Amino acid sequence: MLKTGTTITRRGLGAILAAGLLATGLAACGNSDTGSDGGDDGKIVLGFSQIGAESGWRTANTNSIKESAAAAGIELKFDDAQGKQENQIKAIRNFIQQKVDVIAFSPIKESGWDTVLKEAKDAKIPVILTDRAVDSADKSLYKSFLGSDFVKEGRLAGEWLVEQKKTATGPVNIVELQGTTGSAPAIDRKEGFATAIAANPNLKIVASQSGDFTRAGGKQVMEQFLKANPKIDVLFAHNDDMGLGALEAITAAGKVPGKDITIITIDAVKDGMQALADGKFNFIAECSPLLGDQLMDLVKKVKAGEEVPARVETQEGTFTQEQAKAALPTRKY
Numbered sequence: 001m002l003k004t005g006t007t008i009t010r011r012g013l014g015a016i017l018a019a020g021l022l023a024t025g026l027a028a029c030g031n032s033d034t035g036s037d038g039g040d041d042g043k044i045v046l047g048f049s050q051i052g053a054e055s056g057w058r059t060a061n062t063n064s065i066k067e068s069a070a071a072a073g074i075e076l077k078f079d080d081a082q083g084k085q086e087n088q089i090k091a092i093r094n095f096i097q098q099k100v101d102v103i104a105f106s107p108i109k110e111s112g113w114d115t116v117l118k119e120a121k122d123a124k125i126p127v128i129l130t131d132r133a134v135d136s137a138d139k140s141l142y143k144s145f146l147g148s149d150f151v152k153e154g155r156l157a158g159e160w161l162v163e164q165k166k167t168a169t170g171p172v173n174i175v176e177l178q179g180t181t182g183s184a185p186a187i188d189r190k191e192g193f194a195t196a197i198a199a200n201p202n203l204k205i206v207a208s209q210s211g212d213f214t215r216a217g218g219k220q221v222m223e224q225f226l227k228a229n230p231k232i233d234v235l236f237a238h239n240d241d242m243g244l245g246a247l248e249a250i251t252a253a254g255k256v257p258g259k260d261i262t263i264i265t266i267d268a269v270k271d272g273m274q275a276l277a278d279g280k281f282n283f284i285a286e287c288s289p290l291l292g293d294q295l296m297d298l299v300k301k302v303k304a305g306e307e308v309p310a311r312v313e314t315q316e317g318t319f320t321q322e323q324a325k326a327a328l329p330t331r332k333y
């Protein structure tokens, strides 16, 4: 730092600039594997773009990532995109500018990522997808995907229903609350469920609409379903939160959730498990939000230039009402 009043000669100024350029050049060489400046204290710097806080699942996922980063000694730059893809793209561009070591994000939708992923690749910053996939044809744009098999979750939900209704002689009317339009879990869960229920032609989806993975959305769309469909036997909600919102609409319509209408959801967060244990939900296919530890592991490996699997899937189960009662006391989220 120059003292106030110090006079710099032209030659002196040249020397200072040259030294600065040399220092910048050396820093760039030292990080040529990732193009990163690294943290001030030598810590790995991870830029993470989260979708928002639309559900209990998302809150648990955010907590998991923050806690695991702290435990792993990784400096986390966390951005909440508040449910907007353009904010996620902006956050990723900021991470590139800040030269973080690794970028991870949970893409709100499947499409529209190629340009920004290419920018990260050109800047030599490895990207890890967490929770949701993208539909980019060029798989070299990211190092790994960490998350659930959403098609399987939908299939497990559908298979349970097929088993429950195997003796049904007439039509079983199903309404479906889809997740965010264009998102991987909405697309895949719909597909898995439809494939499974095709085993019984009595099982028919009579209405299907997005409730955007939120309680408010679930309530509002369920109200419309109830008005338009005099006979609803089953609700399949793509997450607990929409199912919980729908409970309010069902009760307000004078029906008993879990009895008059069979309710199947996905996630198994605490509030959903409570509704299941209380007999208001009938079945939940689990989707684990606890991705933090596995993500930090992948971050360390990609930063070290190690090979990582293209896909890392989380282990998940399913819950009946009895199983929810048993699991609730030790449920972490």
Ligand code: AHR
Pocket (backbone or CB within 6 Å): 054, 055, 056, 057, 058, 131, 132, 185, 213, 238, 239, 240, 241, 266, 267, 287
């Ligand atoms: O992508 C995972 C899904 O997103 C969860 O099932 C849902 O609750 C969340 O909002």
